[in-house]
Amino acid sequence: MLGDLETYSLSHFMPMTPEVYFRLFERLNSQLWPWQLLVFALFLAGAEALRRGRSVMAGVLVALCWLWVALAFQFSLHGELSPAGAWLGWAFVLQALLLLVAGWRGQLVGQRGPRARVGLALLVFALFLYPLLGPLTVRTWAGLEVPGTAPDPTLMATLALLVMTPRLPWLLVPVPVLALVFSAATWWTLGWEPGLVVGLLAILFLLCPLIGRLRQTPFYRRP
Amino acid sequence: MATIRRRTLLRALAAGAAISALGPLGNAIAGEEQRLRKTIPGTDESVNVIGMGTWRTFNVGGDPQLRDQRTEVLRAFLEQGGEVVDSSPMYGSAQEVLGHAIEQLDAGDRVFAADKVWTSDGNATRQQASESASKWGLERFDLMQVHNLLEWEAHLETLQAMKAEGEVRYIGITTSHGRRHEEFERVMANHDIDFVQLTYNMADREAEERLLPLAREKDIAVLVNRPYHGGDLIKSLQSRGQPLPDWAPEVGCSNWAEFLLKFTVSHPAVTCAIPATTKVAHMRENMGASRGVLPDARQRQRMVDYLESL
Numbered sequence: 222m223l224g225d226l227e228t229y230s231l232s233h234f235m236p237m238t239p240e241v242y243f244r245l246f247e248r249l250n251s252q253l254w255p256w257q258l259l260v261f262a263l264f265l266a267g268a269e270a271l272r273r274g275r276s277v278m279a280g281v282l283v284a285l286c287w288l289w290v291a292l293a294f295q296f297s298l299h300g301e302l303s304p305a306g307a308w309l310g311w312a313f314v315l316q317a318l319l320l321l322v323a324g325w326r327g328q329l330v331g332q333r334g335p336r337a338r339v340g341l342a343l344l345v346f347a348l349f350l351y352p353l354l355g356p357l358t359v360r361t362w363a364g365l366e367v368p369g370t371a372p373d374p375t376l377m378a379t380l381a382l383l384v385m386t387p388r389l390p391w392l393l394v395p396v397p398v399l400a401l402v403f404s405a406a407t408w409w410t411l412g413w414e415p416g417l418v419v420g421l422l423a424i425l426f427l428l429c430p431l432i433g434r435l436r437q438t439p440f441y442r443r444p
Numbered sequence: 445m446a447t448i449r450r451r452t453l454l455r456a457l458a459a460g461a462a463i464s465a466l467g468p469l470g471n472a473i474a475g476e477e478q479r480l481r482k483t484i485p486g487t488d489e490s491v492n493v494i495g496m497g498t499w500r501t502f503n504v505g506g507d508p509q510l511r512d513q514r515t516e517v518l519r520a521f522l523e524q525g526g527e528v529v530d531s532s533p534m535y536g537s538a539q540e541v542l543g544h545a546i547e548q549l550d551a552g553d554r555v556f557a558a559d560k561v562w563t564s565d566g567n568a569t570r571q572q573a574s575e576s577a578s579k580w581g582l583e584r585f586d587l588m589q590v591h592n593l594l595e596w597e598a599h600l601e602t603l604q605a606m607k608a609e610g611e612v613r614y615i616g617i618t619t620s621h622g623r624r625h626e627e628f629e630r631v632m633a634n635h636d637i638d639f640v641q642l643t644y645n646m647a648d649r650e651a652e653e654r655l656l657p658l659a660r661e662k663d664i665a666v667l668v669n670r671p672y673h674g675g676d677l678i679k680s681l682q683s684r685g686q687p688l689p690d691w692a693p694e695v696g697c698s699n700w701a702e703f704l705l706k707f708t709v710s711h712p713a714v715t716c717a718i719p720a721t722t723k724v725a726h727m728r729e730n731m732g733a734s735r736g737v738l739p740d741a742r743q744r745q746r747m748v749d750y751l752e753s754l
Contacts, residue, residue, distance in 0.1 A: 232674075233621075236536045237503045238722060244507055301505030302536045 232410050237302045239411040245298045246355070246364035246371060253293060253370055260289050260369035264378060268344060271382050272331040280324015283379060286369040287317040294372060309372070309400060316379075316396040328390040329382070336429060340384030343422065347377035354415045373419050376401050380426045389430060398423045479525045480734050482715045484614070484638070485663035491556055493709040494734040495528030496521050496727075497669060497720035502545075503536035513722070515545040520724045522554050524731030530641070530667065530718045531580075532560040532591050533572060539579035547581050557582055558639075558667065560591035560618060566598025570606065587639055589616040593624055593631070600635060614638035620669050622650050632658050641667040644714065646707050646751050647677050656713040665715040671708045672719055678704055681754075689750050695743050696736035701726070705733035707747050710740075 250257060267282030291313035299306030323329055331337065348368045356362045368374035376397040383393055401423040408416020481490040496518070504510035518529075531538050539559070546552055559576045561569050573588055588603055590596045596617060603615040616639030619628050632640060632655070640659055644651040648670070659666045672678045681700045688703060697703040708717045719730050739747060 236500060236534075238500050240722065241504050241507070241510060244504075244510060248507060298505065302503050 235407070235410045239413065241302065242407070242411055243355075243360050243364055243413075245294070245302075246366055247361060249294055249298055249370060250363060250365065250367065257367045257370040260286055261367055264348075264369040264375070268378070268382060271329050271385065274330040276327045276329040277324045279329040279382070280320045280322075283329075283382065284317040284320040284324070286375055287313050287320060287379070289370060290372050290375050291317070293370060305403070309403070312396050312400060313372075316393070319393050319396070320379075323390045323393055328388070329386060331385045332387040337385045339429060340381050343381035343384060343426070344378055346422070347374050347381055351377060351418065354418070355413075358415050359413065372400065373404050373416075376404070377419060377422050380422070384426065384429045394426075398426065478735050480709070480736075480738060482709070484665045484715060486638075491716055492525050492527045492734050493714075493716055493738075494526060494705060494731055495530060495556070495558075495667065495716045495718040496526055496730075497718040498529070498531040498538040498542060499535055499669075499720055501720040501722045502531070502538035502541045504541055505537045511541055511544055514541055515548045516724050517721065517727050518542070518545040518551070519549055520727040521731065522549065522551055524728065525734060526731060527554070527556040528558055528667065528716045528718060529555045530558040530560075530669075531576075532562055533576055534560070534562045534591060539576055543579045543581040552582055556587070557585045558587040558589065558641075559585050560589045561599045561603070562591035562594055564595050566595045566602075569599045569602035570611075573606070573612070584610075585612050587614040587616060588612045589618045589639060589641055591618055593617060593619060593627060596631060600631070600637070604636065614665075616640055616665075616667075618642070618667075618669070622648060625650065625655060629654055629658060632662060632664060637664060639665045639667060639715075641669055641718075643670045644668045644708055644711070645671045645673045645677060646704055646748065647673040649748075652711070656711060660713040666713050668708050668714055668717040671705055671717040672701075686754050691746070695739040695747065697733075699729055699732065701729040702733045703747065705730060706738055707744060709733065710738040710744055 253260075263282050264286045267279050267286065270276075270282060271279035291310045295306050295310035295313055300310060320329075351374050352366045352368065352371075356365060366374050368378050379393075380397050380401075383389055401419045405417050405420025405423070408414070408419070480493045482493050483490045501517075502514050504514060521529075529542065531542055533539065546555065557580060559573070559580070561572050563569075563572050573585065577584060588606070590599045590603070600615070600617070603612065606612045607615050616637050617628065617631055618641035619625065620641075620643045622643060628640070628642070631637070640655070642651050642655055644656070644666075645668075656666065658664075678700050686700075688697060688700065692698065692703060695703075695706060697706055705717055705719065708714060717733075721727050721730060
């Protein structure tokens with residue numbers, strides 16, 4: 222089998238057409254409506270909790286979103302089409318647990334400084350700009366990727382929150398970064414080039430520790 | 445000895461005395477609205493030369509809208525006389541979606557059902573075949589193949605036993621993209637199989653060198669996957685607006701789909717090509733290649749020369 226490796230390309234591992242994958246998001250929104258608004262609000266509340274230094278609350282709220290994506294998208298919709306759905310589903314569950322632990326350990330608190338501003342910019346991109354890329358290109362508004370229910374904006378927004386923390390909780394990094402790389406490969410294979418931006422964001426995130434050398438001031442100081 | 449099913453009997457009665465051999469093509473038969481059929485070597489059963497694959501195209505999960513669309517694709521296929529439908533446990537939800545479409549169209553007796561065993565557990569052949577049949581909504585398959593030679597020794601042994609017990613009518617092996625041809629050839633040469641499935645198209649003719657001649661020598665039927673080279677070939681020709689040659693009608697072709705498919709199925713060793721599509725219009729184009737005439741050896745070379753000149 223190893224001798225055949227050169228005969229494989231990414232497309233050989235993509236068991237569905239672009240139409241089918243795009244439809245997953247339309248079906249996700251259709252099935253969840255209007256609960257995705259609540260989940261989106263949960264994520265925003267999680268971000269606000271992190272900014273205010275309420276680490277446990279931030280961990281719980283963001284972890285709920287990850288569990289939601291795992292159950293509503295990865296295990297059910299994506300899992301129908303590809304084994305990758307189940308693998309990613311378990312990865313999302315693992316990340317939810319890690320978020321709970323990080324929150325409990327007080328690692329999910331915001332800060333001030335240049336890295337925090339980068340994090341905020343990434344967060345705005347993930348929550349409000351990236352979801353528009355689909356409908357503004359070849360996809361439909363019905364298939365809008367809503368943060369908190371669709372994987373990619375949730376992954377990117379979570380990384381953005383991590384950038385805002387004074388000391389990066391590295392245990393929370395592998396799942397979202399690897400999932401974003403997988404997602405970028407998926408979009409590329411399906412021929413939706415704007416989706417490559419999720420891979421670029423993962424790379425940008427990995428460069429963020431360089432910014433960490435700049436001066437940081439916690440938003441919230443422990444008594 | 446393969447038993448004759450209701451579908452086969454109906455086809456034979458419909459074709460009736462009009463069936464006639466087409467000279468140098470040997471086993472190609474025209475009849476029943478001029479549909480081109482080929483005989484499964486070693487039997488008196490024939491199938492339409494154009495079948496249907498399901499890789500990617502039928503993996504739509506529980507999406508009711510897309511399931512309905514795929515049902516229409518299958519309906520168009522059957523209305524145009526198509527029979528051979530091929531799937532695999534590897535294709536996500538494709539088997540279940542096919543089963544849904546077959547149920548909607550009450551078409552269980554009209555398809556030549558070809559599926560595959562795809563598991564590294566050599567003891568799971570019967571179990572996986574049974575699960576696949578359940579997804580299709582069938583009691584048994586016409587053809588069960590070992591997918592990409594995965595754990596082929598164990599699976600083939602079990603499939604031979606299943607065939608002897610009447611649980612499957614034909615057995616075979618598959619490959620694609622030109623992979624593992626040497627091992628594939630050894631299995632063809634040394635084991636009792638009815639079908640092989642391989643990649644063969646105008647852009648990938650490696651199978652002409654050894655596998656297709658061996659299939660003829662050993663009386664093995666040949667299903668051809670990727671007859672459009674994964675879609676790249678026809679998309680490239682159509683997007684560049686390449687014209688068909690003036691003499692295309694002489695080889696029975698009015699569009700590129702027919703040109704490419706008729707080249708593939710006119711090889712004397714090829715029994716049936718199984719292009720996959722998500723669109724009814726494309727299915728009708730595909731099935732156009734199952735009507736009219738097939739090119740002979742001289743015309744096939746002319747087709748190759750023309751394509752290479754573009």
